[in-house]
Amino acid sequence: MKNNWPLWEVFVRSKNGLEHRHFGSLHAADEEMALENARDVYTRRNEGVSIWVVQSKHIKASNPENNGELFEPAQDKVYRHPTFYTLPDEVKHM
Amino acid sequence: MKNENIIQYIYGIADNALILGQRLSELCGHGPSLETDIALTNMALDLLGQTRSYYQYAAQLMADGKTEDDIAFLRIEREYKNVLLVEQPNKHFGYVITRQFFYDVFHLLLLQELQNSKDEILSAVAKKAIKEVSYHQRFSSDWVKRLGDGTKESHQKVQDAVDDLWKFTDELFHMTQDDMLAVESEIGVDISLLKEKYYQRINKVLEEATLTTPETKWFQKGGKQGIHSEHMGYLLSDLQYMQRTYPNMEW
Numbered sequence: 001m002k003n004n005w006p007l008w009e010v011f012v013r014s015k016n017g018l019e020h021r022h023f024g025s026l027h028a029a030d031e032e033m034a035l036e037n038a039r040d041v042y043t044r045r046n047e048g049v050s051i052w053v054v055q056s057k058h059i060k061a062s063n064p065e066n067n068g069e070l071f072e073p074a075q076d077k078v079y080r081h082p083t084f085y086t087l088p089d090e091v092k093h094m
Numbered sequence: 095m096k097n098e099n100i101i102q103y104i105y106g107i108a109d110n111a112l113i114l115g116q117r118l119s120e121l122c123g124h125g126p127s128l129e130t131d132i133a134l135t136n137m138a139l140d141l142l143g144q145t146r147s148y149y150q151y152a153a154q155l156m157a158d159g160k161t162e163d164d165i166a167f168l169r170i171e172r173e174y175k176n177v178l179l180v181e182q183p184n185k186h187f188g189y190v191i192t193r194q195f196f197y198d199v200f201h202l203l204l205l206q207e208l209q210n211s212k213d214e215i216l217s218a219v220a221k222k223a224i225k226e227v228s229y230h231q232r233f234s235s236d237w238v239k240r241l242g243d244g245t246k247e248s249h250q251k252v253q254d255a256v257d258d259l260w261k262f263t264d265e266l267f268h269m270t271q272d273d274m275l276a277v278e279s280e281i282g283v284d285i286s287l288l289k290e291k292y293y294q295r296i297n298k299v300l301e302e303a304t305l306t307t308p309e310t311k312w313f314q315k316g317g318k319q320g321i322h323s324e325h326m327g328y329l330l331s332d333l334q335y336m337q338r339t340y341p342n343m344e345w
Contacts, residue, residue: 037129
């Protein structure tokens with residue numbers, strides 16, 4: 001029966017204040033089942049406080065073949081990092 | 095209420111969790127999909143965890159050196175006080191879900207009352223278990239609806255399971271003498287009062303699942319007195335094998 005179930009991507013937020021992160025994928029027939037399955041498969045060791053699920057087909061992914069044009073131009077632009085001046089101690093999370 | 099009777103009252107609750115947990119753990123590695131396999135095993139672990147809390151308390155009341163393991167593994171069949179429903183075998187996934195659903199609805203109603211027990215330990219165990227069992231009920235209810243309102247085959251299978259297991263539901267509300275003593279001393283729950291709400295909830299889900307509520311008025315009981323169905327002996331031989339073969343063995 002599993003062959004007929006669509007694939008879902010699971011995002012879990014570990015603690016309040018932190019963002020949801022991709023944890024993995026699973027099969028489920030509908031949204032509710034996807035949430036329940038995600039809870040059982042990915043949060044049984046107390047990993048999460050919030051879960052998002054989305055059908056994998058709704059994710060548009062970049063094509064690895066285009067990596068050159070997409071990402072390489074950024075490799076030699078060190079001036080885009082804020083590393084050329086000293087940050088005061090009071091400024092956090094940079 | 096004498097300790098002896100409290101212990102029997104505890105068995106009446108805890109043995110259900112142990113035996114249903116054992117049935118679910120038989121499916122570990124055999125679930126219909128990886129996700130449902132893990133879900134069923136999770137529920138088995140919840141139930142075994144609850145069982146331990148109850149048995150540890152019972153062992154403490156016995157005060158004769160016996161432990162939770164003695165209670166779980168070394169009683170004879172007649173000394174287990176679980177209802178017949180939970181010992182029924184894992185025929186197919188729809189059957190497992192229906193058995194679970196019939197028990198979960200009762201289990202949650204029971205715990206919601208047991209948390210008001212005058213016995214502090216029973217009340218604490220109930221409070222902790224309510225969250226687990228709320229999820230069990232959600233999981234099994236959703237699956238009953240999904241299967242009932244699913245394909246022609248899944249509908250038929252789950253309807254057959256409902257028809258077959260229905261006769262075991264009435265026993266859930268059967269009051270033993272220890273139940274009555276526990277109610278009198280305000281440590282236990284008057285389960286006979288839960289019956290109406292139970293069938294309301296069950297019928298609501300069955301209706302949503304496009305399933306038919308059986309009309310039979312014939313019900314089977316006996317488990318709560320220790321008189322079990324033929325399946326129980328096989329279950330216990332699995333459950334008790336290690337302790338019987340290697341007495342006092344530990345992990």
